[in-house]
Amino acid sequence: MEQSTKKNIACIGAGYWGQNLIRNFFNLKVLHTVCDSDPERLKAIKANYPGISLTPEIQEVLQNPEIQGVVIATPAETHYSLAKRALISGKDVFVEKPLALKVSEGEELTNIAQNKELILMVGHILAYHPGIATLKELVAKGELGKINYIYSNRLNLGKFRKEENILWSFAPHDISVILMLLGEMPVEVSASGGSYLQPGVVDVTVTTIRFASGVRGHIFVSWLHPFKEQKLIVIG
Structure with a gap:
């Protein structure tokens, strides 16, 4: 049995x-x-x-x-x-x-x-998205040439949180995808943002990333945006 x-x-x-x-x-x-x-x-x-x-x-x-x-x-x-x-x-x-x-x-x-x-x-649910899986395959096969730059926007009006800021709430999706596509860890990361609705809870952040391979990227996340946008751009 x-x-x-x-x-x-x-x-x-x-x-x-x-x-x-x-x-x-x-x-x-x-x-x-x-x-x-x-x-x-x-x-x-x-x-x-x-x-x-x-x-x-x-x-x-x-x-x-x-x-x-x-x-x-x-x-x-x-x-x-x-x-x-x-x-x-x-x-x-x-x-x-x-x-x-x-x-x-x-x-x-x-x-x-x-x-x-x-x-x-x-x-990290986006790692299993068929579109991301296809993109990973294209990058691995060199179909996009040498990857130079990656950026992502994850924007929405809400859902506002008190327990965590926008970086922890939205950006892990994009960070996980970028790391998966490149197969390397960054050598430099910086992030800046602002709190507008609740003191101490950041609503908007822009994160810049630099990798040893020369690839650079940025991640823009906000839950204080007038329209919804989820976009990932890979430039090779």
Whole structure:
């Protein structure tokens, strides 16, 4: 008899994006538990997803031997601490971007996962977009010649956040794609921006990147823009 490789998954966070993940894992028939501190959200999950276990307690998820993997869809500043707890508990982890808010925290999580031979995956969904996959293939085959410059715009009016700024909310998509296309890490990065709606929460940023290969790029992100635009340009 062929043994199933499917794992029981728990989703921590049932907010705006967590609801998408819950739906997808439920449709894949691997969703075991949903964890959220908001009783109204859990009530809605119970109505829409029969048979799924519900809990407001994260520790209950981490101590459950029936759960092999944890999905983290909580505010960005909690990603590091929750992912660390899940990994230490022996769970595979899928965490929404960004992985962490400090390089040292991201490196620590990576080391824990490697040492415990666990999966640690970040939700960089554009890496699986067919258009991006085709673009990567064109770059790898040299169809675009020598890559000189890459820029991206990710602009919208909203969704405004209090927990994280626009750089952490929007730019990880574009950063992940640029790094994947070039296959190298930058040697220089600078970013500047401004806060206009809430003190201390940046609404607009422009990031410039320089690579050892000579490629340069910039990333313009804003949730304070009059129209929606998602654009990635590769110049070779």
